[in-house]
Amino acid sequence: MTLLITPPRTPETATGPWPATMRFTAGGRAALGGVDLMEVVRRFGTPAYVMDEADVRLRCRAYRSALPRAEIAYAAKAFWCRAMAAWVRSEGLSLDVCSAGELAVARSAGFPADRIILHGNAKTPADLRAAVDERVGRVVIDDIAEINRLAALVPAGTRQKVLVRVIPDIEAGAHAAIRTGGEDHKFGLSIGGGAAGEAVSRILAQPRLELVGLHCHLGSQIADAAPYEEAARVLVEQLARIRDAHGVVLPQLDLGGGHAIAYTSGQTGLAPARLAAVAASVEERSAGIGLPVPRLTFEPGRAVSGPAGVTLYRVIAVKKGLRRTYVAVDGGMSDNPRPALYGAPHEVRMIGRASLAGEREYMVVGHHCESGDTLAEAVRLPADVRPGDVLGVAATGAYNHTMASTYNMTGRPPVVAVSRGAARLVVRREGVDDLLRRDVGL
Numbered sequence: 001m002t003l004l005i006t007p008p009r010t011p012e013t014a015t016g017p018w019p020a021t022m023r024f025t026a027g028g029r030a031a032l033g034g035v036d037l038m039e040v041v042r043r044f045g046t047p048a049y050v051m052d053e054a055d056v057r058l059r060c061r062a063y064r065s066a067l068p069r070a071e072i073a074y075a076a077k078a079f080w081c082r083a084m085a086a087w088v089r090s091e092g093l094s095l096d097v098c099s100a101g102e103l104a105v106a107r108s109a110g111f112p113a114d115r116i117i118l119h120g121n122a123k124t125p126a127d128l129r130a131a132v133d134e135r136v137g138r139v140v141i142d143d144i145a146e147i148n149r150l151a152a153l154v155p156a157g158t159r160q161k162v163l164v165r166v167i168p169d170i171e172a173g174a175h176a177a178i179r180t181g182g183e184d185h186k187f188g189l190s191i192g193g194g195a196a197g198e199a200v201s202r203i204l205a206q207p208r209l210e211l212v213g214l215h216c217h218l219g220s221q222i223a224d225a226a227p228y229e230e231a232a233r234v235l236v237e238q239l240a241r242i243r244d245a246h247g248v249v250l251p252q253l254d255l256g257g258g259h260a261i262a263y264t265s266g267q268t269g270l271a272p273a274r275l276a277a278v279a280a281s282v283e284e285r286s287a288g289i290g291l292p293v294p295r296l297t298f299e300p301g302r303a304v305s306g307p308a309g310v311t312l313y314r315v316i317a318v319k320k321g322l323r324r325t326y327v328a329v330d331g332g333m334s335d336n337p338r339p340a341l342y343g344a345p346h347e348v349r350m351i352g353r354a355s356l357a358g359e360r361e362y363m364v365v366g367h368h369c370e371s372g373d374t375l376a377e378a379v380r381l382p383a384d385v386r387p388g389d390v391l392g393v394a395a396t397g398a399y400n401h402t403m404a405s406t407y408n409m410t411g412r413p414p415v416v417a418v419s420r421g422a423a424r425l426v427v428r429r430e431g432v433d434d435l436l437r438r439d440v441g442l
Ligand SMILES: Cc1ncc(COP(=O)(O)O)c(C=O)c1O
Pocket: 075, 078, 096, 119, 217, 219, 220, 221, 256, 257, 258, 259, 299, 300, 301, 302, 303, 398
C-alpha cells in the first residue's frame, strides 16, 4: 500500500480532528499507527474503537513540556482501561479518578496511588473507603459533610491530604450540560456563600486531614485560555485569604481540566502552550501578594485521549429521506452518545476503497430505535457510498467508550490499540453472552 506522506502533526499545530499518525492513502485506504484500518476491521470487526498510542503519548509530552513545573493529572473519565493507565503512567502523568471503579482500574494497572486524586460531588461510602484503603494522594472535598465522613475512615496516626473544590463562578464550556464552574451547579463549594470558607476551617481543625490546596473545574471543551486566567485569579485570591485568616500557606492549586480539542477541520483545540500563560500569571499574582508560588495541577481528559480515537463502523443501509439521505451504520448512540447529548459534531471519512463518484451530503445515523440517534449531520461522503462500506469517525477517543451503553442490548465495541505497525486488542467486544450473564431472572 502506498501511503501519502503527510507532515507529522503535533498538538500545537494540529487543527484537524484525526490522530497524529493517521495517513490517508491515494487508494482510499487509511492507516493509523502504521496499521491499515481495513486490517483492524478484518481482525476485530465493527464497530470498533481504535486508539493511537503515539497520539496519546505525544499529547502527554506536549503538556509536560509546555508546563514543566505543573502536575498533569489525566482525567480517567474521558477514556479508561489498563492500557491507557500504562501509557499515562509511563509518561509521568498523575491521575484524576472519580469513583472506586476508576480507581480500581488504575490500581490494577499498578498506577502509583500517591499520584492519584479522587473527585466526586457525591462520593459513596465505597468511593471514600477505596480512596483511604488504596492511600490515594489527595481527595477533593466537594461537600461539607464529606469532611467528617472521610476523616472517620482515616486510620489513627495517619493523615489524608485533601483539596477543597471551590466554585469560581465562571461559566465556560461548549454546552450547558458540561459547564461546572458556576454557582448554579451541583459541583464545588461557594466562596461568596461561605461554604468554601467553612470547609477550610473545618478541615484545618480535623487532625486526620491535611489541607494542601484548592481546586476548581470550569467545564469541558473550553477553547480559550481566558476563563482559566480568571479562575486562577479567583483562586490565588482565596489562597491569600486563607493565609490571612488562618496563617496557613497552601502549596497547591488545581485548575481542573476542560481543554478543547478539534472535532472538525474548522476547529482548533486549546493547546497546552496557551496554558503556560495561565501558569505565568499565577506566578506573577502570587509574587504580587507575597505568597509562595503554588504548584499547579491541570486535569486534561479529552485533550489527552480524544483526538487519539477513531471509531470504525460498517454501513448497513443507505436510505433517501424527504430532506436528506441517511447512511445508517452498525453502531450509534450506544457507542457515541455525544451528538445526541450535546449536539457534538464529527468528521467522517469512508475508508477501504477509492471512489470516483464525487461527493454528496449525508446524515450518518446509528441503528438504535430513536430519531436522535445521529453520529454526524451533513457530512460529505462519496456519492456511491453503499452497504458494506467502512466509515471512520474522528475524535472519538474521549467520552465515547466511557459513556457507552448497551441500549437495545447492543454489546459495547472493543478497543484496539495501534502502535508502530501493530494492532492489539486492549478491551474485548461485549457480546450477547456478557449481557445475558447479568440477567439472572426467571
Ligand atoms: C474535576 C474534573 N477534572 C477534569 C475533567 C476533565 O475534563 P476534560 O475531559 O474536558 O478535560 C473533568 C470533566 O469535565 C472534571 O470534572
